[in-house]
Amino acid sequence: MRIFENLEAFLQKLSVEAKQMDLKSEIIPEKLPKHIAIIMDGNGRWAKQHGKPRVFGHRNGVKAVRETTEAAAELGVSYLTLYAFSTENWSRPKVEVGALMRLLVETLHKEINTLNKNNIRLQAIGDISLLPEATHRALLKGIENTKDNTRMTLVLALNYSGKWDIAQATRKLADQVKEGVISPADINEDLLAQSLSTHAIPDPELLIRTSGERRISNFLLWQLAYSELYFSPVFWPDFRKEQFYQAIIDFQRRERRFGKISEQLV
Numbered sequence: 581m582r583i584f585e586n587l588e589a590f591l592q593k594l595s596v597e598a599k600q601m602d603l604k605s606e607i608i609p610e611k612l613p614k615h616i617a618i619i620m621d622g623n624g625r626w627a628k629q630h631g632k633p634r635v636f637g638h639r640n641g642v643k644a645v646r647e648t649t650e651a652a653a654e655l656g657v658s659y660l661t662l663y664a665f666s667t668e669n670w671s672r673p674k675v676e677v678g679a680l681m682r683l684l685v686e687t688l689h690k691e692i693n694t695l696n697k698n699n700i701r702l703q704a705i706g707d708i709s710l711l712p713e714a715t716h717r718a719l720l721k722g723i724e725n726t727k728d729n730t731r732m733t734l735v736l737a738l739n740y741s742g743k744w745d746i747a748q749a750t751r752k753l754a755d756q757v758k759e760g761v762i763s764p765a766d767i768n769e770d771l772l773a774q775s776l777s778t779h780a781i782p783d784p785e786l787l788i789r790t791s792g793e794r795r796i797s798n799f800l801l802w803q804l805a806y807s808e809l810y811f812s813p814v815f816w817p818d819f820r821k822e823q824f825y826q827a828i829i830d831f832q833r834r835e836r837r838f839g840k841i842s843e844q845l846v
């Protein structure tokens with residue numbers, strides 16, 4: 581019996597891998613998004629489906645983080661931004677917030693070597709100074725230890741919200757006006773973009789949100805102005821290379837007009 585079960589699992593794995601390879605071969609390298617942002621949603625519902633506490637969903641979400649990061653780097657994506665903890669997430673039950681913060685520390689410690697082996701640089705956006713001390717420290721260490729890597733940048737959005745980002749950028753500009761470095765008339769879209777936490781990162785061409793929800797939820801509000809949005813029905817812990825490739829293939833089939841008409845694009 582055991583042999584048959586193992587054989588079935590093996591055949592299942594082969595079939596998933598074959599499907600993945602088929603999808604991967606559909607991706608056009610020249611039309612690959614440089615920056616993909618993801619709202620990882622559905623951990624709690626996934627855990628509930630499995631009759632487990634919410635934290636079980638977050639733990640399994642780390643597998644999806646690992647696989648998506650690997651897939652993005654293999655394809656040649658330059659920036660992958662993951663919404664790991666929003667400003668609003670502080671209002672979740674204390675035990676869940678604590679567990680998430682500890683999971684971040686644990687994951688950072690475990691994965692830094694893998695990031696280095698794969699030449700991936702870690703960065704963060706958000707007000708990370710307000711994270712618990714251990715999480716803040718682990719994050720700064722991860723950023724420092726990977727700073728010279730060049731293949732891909734993995735950006736974790738932590739204690740991040742789009743409104744916070746625009747407000748902090750506005751504050752910076754107001755300070756510069758006050759100090760006489762710039763005048764109000766100098767303030768334009770470029771200057772504001774340069775003050776955002778993402779100033780060194782190109783805007784995402786593609787935003788993926790999992791779990792069937794169709795909202796931006798205060799993520800990269802300014803930076804998503806022209807991004808293509810892709811909503812996957814899959815809960816984040818079940819998100820794998822297959823779903824990631826599907827999102828990119830869907831993106832590559834779209835016509836991005838940036839306010840122009842089709843005929844002007846050729």
Ligand code: FPP
Nearest residue numbers: 620621622623624625638641642645664687
């Ligand atoms: C959303 O699902 C998920 C989060 C707020 C946290 C995401 C965190 C991880 C995947 C773990 C660690 C991440 C990294 C980058 C190491 P939800 O809890 O809102 O799910 P629900 O909508 O079903 O309740």
